[in-house]
Amino acid sequence: MPEGNRVDDTADLKSLPLNALHEAAGAKFGPFAGWSMPLSYPLGVLKEHLHVREQAGLFDISHMQLIDVAGADAAAMLSKACPLEAASQPTGLSKYTFALNDRAGVIDDLIVTRLGENRFMVVANASRAAVDIARLVDFAEGLDCRVEPLERVFLALQGPAAEAVMTDAGFDVADMKFMSGTEPKPGWFMSRSGYTGEDGFEIAMPVDAATAVAQKLAADKRVEWIGLAARDSLRLEAGLCLYGQDLDENTDPASAGLQWAIPKALRQGGGYAGAARLAEIIAEGPAQRRVGLKAEGRQPVRAGAPLTTPDGAPAGRVTSGGFGPSADHPVAMGYVPAALALPGTELIAEVRGKPVAMHVAKLPFVQKRSSKGN
């Protein structure tokens, strides 16, 4: 019954470069997107989650893929690959964006930071890294544009104390705005961003420099190591999408409620992949919408639960769900027909064959201390 006893096929999993550090910290590991990842630490998921909201949590997110895009045509390439105005994106600014297929379905959600006139850093999801790299290489063909996947240790420090912890660790972050990014040293990358709804930073560095940095940050009294399980409950409370659950190649940014990430001028079309179909969906209005869902009781409703109206008509499904430790109630999100997307709309989820009353709720479930982003 306990998770730890499940036999997983761990033979083909990649280990994080700092795996030994996580083992020493007492992590429990599990598979995610081909990686053996720390799921939780001895503090436990619930307290890890609350600690991030109260102080600061350190996450190893080295499974995520950094891709260096450089060359005179880099901006032009990215403006074809993504619904981005890369040419006019100010240096130092990070943008949440997408790789779309020709049906405007989301191949991946990405953060693209401009590092210089001819350089951008793309951060991609682990599960889509190979697809993203191949796709960007295709778009760069024949252009003056190099696409280089980087091997880095990638850490996130999240929480209200993150700025003070980074400053005390010697990082010059006080002037960084949320959704901005920079290279503190050659081979390093640092952004003020995150996936928890809190203020925070993501910092990538060469593997040989990483142990010392991770140990320094983890040694701060305000900091605890946080596993993937709490990362999931934090992002869900913050209303942020998990690729593969809340976003996939059959969902588009408008249905997902992420139209804010599409520049206004590109909503009626443009030169990027998926532009024509996305413009149609925006003009027609999406048939389905992603919404927050709150259960009436204490029982969590998890991903995959089918939804109906109180009359029994099919009404979509839950795509992420669990318990929100800060919200102190079950939290979920899912896709429902657009007519049922208004907050307060009553729906019924089916959990293990039994009905659970829910209603559409505004996202996020907790007040965000960061601005929009991934």
Place this chain on the structure above:
Amino acid sequence: MSKTYYTEDHEWIRVEGETATVGITNYAQEQLGDLVFVELPEIGRSIAKGEETVVVESVKAASDVYAPVSGEITDVNEALAGDPALVNRAAEGDGWLIRLKLSEPGQLDELMDQAAYQAMVE
């Protein structure tokens, strides 16, 4: 006079006469982490050994608890509705899950005693 048995699925069962109290072991609650919800069965339901009887839910997952022996449910731990973390604090005491009237007491012979269970989890 009671005797406590253990299963490979990390349940304990304390037997007094024909009545058995069932819970999950301290080892199991440590593995599961903080519980946020416990789904208990209806009193009066007959269950067969190995049947999914209780669901314990942590922040990240729902896990089934199987009936260690066959019987009829005579009581459930109502305190868990408002305080599921009681299982974490006292898994092998106040955090019990259900009580059963045994229908096949002979099934107890197939279970482990405490020493055998300790040896299994260590």
